[in-house]
Amino acid sequence: MAAPVDPALLRLVPPVRRLIVRTGAFQALSTVLVMARGVLIGTVAATVITRTALADTPPDSVSWLGDSRIMVLLLILCAVVLAHACVAGVARREQSRAVGASVDKLREATLTALGHRDPREVEEEAGRWRHVLSRGMEDFRPYLSQFLPALIAACISTPAALATIAYFDWVSAVFALVTLPLIPVFMILIGTLTAQHTRRRLEVTAGLGQQLADLVGGAPTLRALRRTEQPQANVSLLGERHTAATLGVLRLAFLSSFALEFIATLSVALVAVSIGLRLVAGNIELLPALVVLIIVPEVFNPVRTVGSSYHAAADGMESAQAALHLIAQPQQMRGGYRELTSGGGISVRGLSISGRDGIRPSNLNLQALPGELVVLAGPNGAGKSSVLLALLGQLPDAAVEGSLALPADISYLPPTPSLLPG
Incomplete structure (x- = not known):
């Protein structure tokens, strides 16, 4: 797909629109709870550390448990954690249902479109469409269940996390904002290579499926003519090409994951080092420092997840693009003659x-x-x-x-x- 979300997919497969709306609503609610959880954890930890440092009690004392303010914050924190778990569970269940409905609708629309195409053309590409409608549709599920939610999270959680960090410490927000574009840059570079290997794998798989179907249909004739050796060698060659293409995609996926993890880790470490140095110099308070350290991974995690989930959905995106192109074409068969x-x-x-x-x-x-x-x-x-x-x-x-x-x-x-x- 040329865009992260193909407009044709939204237009031709209505369940996908409902999936995006529901995922966005659940993600917005989850983001609010995650930000509240980070602020509460940072506030409780900073309060306990400060009071322990100023008190005359031993370091292992738990006298702060008698503080009503801290206990109230802990109760609120427990409520927020439970609410987040409930939201995540309901969101996963609804997402699973919406993904199933979207895949079924796309497969149904593809079959209907094939039924209105010239049967002679369909027969020529039978292996390709057999792969698209079977394995291709199953490979499309990660796009809906992983890539789309990650993309929505990147559009909602990342700005919210940056805004929260900027509220507590604008310097850390600047560091995060400067390093954040590095992840999409590497994601695009590696994703371009992955798309080429994915198209190659789809072609090889379709060819293998077509030849297997032809061999199964003509097996009695081949046995009667004692000509089974050459087809067997051709299938083995196609199998080797399929294996090589798949391994190439996997190598790029591992490379992409390593690059994204490395960049995200360095970005978080840069913010952490800056906070540590300013804490020693006394240029930042403990509470905002802890809150920023807890929330800053939420700036990079959604963007990193988009990159890693893209490779899991690459095969399905190619199949979905082929199906959408077919569905969008005008009907050929009317029998008006x-x-x-x-x-x-x-x-x-x-x-x-x-x-x-x-x-x-x-x-x-x-x-x-x-x-x-x-x-x-x-x-x-x-x-x-x-x-x-x-x-x-x-x-x-x-x-x-x-x-x-x-x-x-x-x-x-x-x-x-x-x-x-x-």
Whole structure:
């Protein structure tokens, strides 16, 4: 996808819009609770440390437990922690339901779109669409369950954490704001390489699936002709290419995770060192220093999670992009060239069908009356299947020339092609 959230996904798959709205609401509430938790922990810790340092009691004394203010803060902290746990649990449950509904809707829309495409084109890319609708849709789940929530968290939690830090210590906020862009820069650089490897893996997987399907269908013939060695070698070669492409994606994912973790750790350490030096110099109080140290990881964690979850969702994003491109295309099959009549029999005059191999058949005339057995014969590629598809109205209008008159109540019975009125 060109953008983190493809507008076509929001337009064509309505459950995704509901997923984003719900995730945003839960993330906003969770962010408020996380910020409150950090402030409460910092306040309690600073108060206890200060009172212990100023008191004459031994260091292991717990006399501060009798302080009503500290006890109230601890009770509020416990309530905030419990509320955050409840919000996280409900959000995870609702997110799981929304993700399932979104994947099902995208798969359903893709199948519907394939049903309105030229069957000959669909058959040529059967392996690719088989992969997209099976493994590709499952690979799309991490995009919805990991990448989108992380992206929403980066848009909500990171600014909120920066604002909270700026309230307590503007110097630390400046340090965090300066180092924060380093993570997206490295994420984009590594993500570009990952996208190339992901496209390559999708092509290899689709090719492998198509060849396996062809071999399974033609296995009896291959055994009869004693020609099983060469197909087996081809499948092994495709398997090796699939393994190499997958390992390449994994190597880049590990490299990306290491780079993001390293940069985030250095950024937090830079803020921590600055606070430590200013504490020694007496330029900052203990309470804001502790609050900043507790909250500053929340500035980098969402952005880092976006980078790491991007690689988990890369395969699914490619499949989803292919599905959305298909869904957005206008329908090809309408069967407007057919004339449905109330009488019996099938009448075809001057039928010509254009395809990949040219016009086959060309200027075909056909008459089939009820009770008659009509055989449509010809060599491979002569257009026999195309004639049946045209009679069923499953070819684009632009591909068919001629007149077709047939009963409205017509049936197609595979695998032996039969057209039966009534």
